[in-house]
Amino acid sequence: MTVVDVNSWAAxxxxxxxxxxxxxxxxxxxLPLPAxxxxxxxxxxxxxxxxxxxKHRLVRALYCHAIAxxxxxxxxxxxxxxxxxxAVAGAYFARLLGLSFTAVLPARTPAAVRDGVERYGGRWHTAEQPPAALQREAxxxxxxxxxxxxxxxADAAQAVLGCGAxxxxDEIFDQLRGTGHPVPRWIVTGAGTGATSATTGRHLRRHGYDARxxxxxxxxxxxxPGWTLGRRDYTTGLPSRIxxxxxxxxxxxxxxxxxxLVIPVPDAASPAAVRWLxxxxxxxxxxxxxxxxWGLCHLVAGLVERGTPGSVVAVAGDGARPDDTVPAARSHAPDPYEAALDRFLSTARSPVVDGGVG
Structure with missing residues (x-):
């Protein structure tokens, strides 16, 4: 194609x-909570x-940034x-744009991911190198x-800054407009690439919102540990089970x-909270x-204890999948955590299990 044609395609x-x-x-x-x-x-x-x-938002921004x-x-x-x-979002946007797509997947990739890549017309193959070298192999x-x-x-920060809208x-504050508490006390999210928390935090500060x-x-x-110690170079060498x-x-x-605030959450609390929800x-x-x-419930308990009215928004980043399994917790079973959430709902106290683990 000519340069003009390529530019027209990009536009x-x-x-x-x-x-x-x-x-x-x-x-x-x-969510239903006591009035x-x-x-x-x-x-x-x-x-x-x-x-x-x-991740759908992030991958859309990655494509936009790479094309631009x-x-x-x-x-x-x-x-x-x-x-x-x-990987699934990558295949989705490739099909949207008429591009060929290949995912390099770790050996233990869930079947739902492989099926999703194929559903959107992508190809996949199993990585030959260990997970730590996956980006290099790709x-x-x-x-x-x-x-x-x-x-x-590596590219999340630039992509979201330039193409993430x-x-x-943006949507949370638009949807809270007209409610009793249009500016939440807290927004709670997880961190994978870190892009969602970064864009959310910048939004709060850019607009001068009294929200955390x-x-x-x-x-x-x-x-x-990296946030607590103030070290951007912090590593654990341990894979997440969530x-x-x-x-x-x-x-x-x-x-x-x-x-x-960064809240450490025991692995067993995750499936417990999913069942409780x-x-x-x-x-x-x-x-x-x-x-x-699990982190949201701790923040809500703190607001109730201090008599502080308001709203809290949690970013629910994933839905249930057919092959989701209970993560193998490093130290605890899920049942006590689910019971702790029931106590939270009846007492408004922070959910903890025996021994004070929360």
Missing amino acids: RAIRRLHAEGGGAQTPLRR GWHVEVYLKDESAHPTGTV SGRIGPETEVVTGTGGPV AQVAEGLGGHALDHF PTVA LAVVDPEGSAYF PGIGRPRVEPAFEPGVVD ARTAGLAAGPATGTVL
Whole structure:
């Protein structure tokens, strides 16, 4: 194709991406809590995206950024290395733009991810290198194909800054307009790449909102210790057992300066909170959302204890999938955590299990 043709294709592709992102907002679902608490709790349900995850926004921004930068053209082979929802979203947007797509997947990738890649016309193959080298292997595959590797860790910050609108925060404040508490006391999210928490925190500060941002972090992840110690280079070497959130290192897109609190969450609390949400509110969610819920309940308990009315919004980053399994907790079973959530609902006290673990 000529330069003019390539530029015309890029302009059409970016317009198509903007149109896809400018449609209906994901729902803001209110959770039932005792009226006497004077605290409203909402779940921003990102599972309503076509690919069922908050990563849908990120991948759209990655494509937009790569096209605007000239890295993806009309005949570019797109490659990504991940065993999570980024692979499915990558295939979705490749099909939207008429591009070829390949996912390099770890050996233990859930069947739902493999099926999702195929459903949107993508190809996948099992990685030959260990998970720690997945991005490097994807880059090598892309180089061999003469294509482009989407690196959702290294490129997340720039992509979201330039192409991330509308963000989760944009929609939350639009949807809270007209409610009793249009500015929430807290917004709670997880951190995988760190892009969602960074864009949300920047939004709060840019608009001068009197709201705070909390990030939840599962066992083995680097965000809690890294944030506490003020070290952006912090690593644990441990993989997260909660799909979609938690990392063995602090990723480049994470912005500790816009985060007001990081809450460590035991792995067993995640499936407990998912079951509790389904039983008490009739809502289905995935493991990452369970982790966010556990942190949210601690924040709500604090507001009630201090007699502070307001609202709290949790970003529900994933929905339930057929092959979701209870994460193997490092130290505790889920049942005591579910019981602790029941006590929270009846007493408004922070959920803790025997021994004070919370």
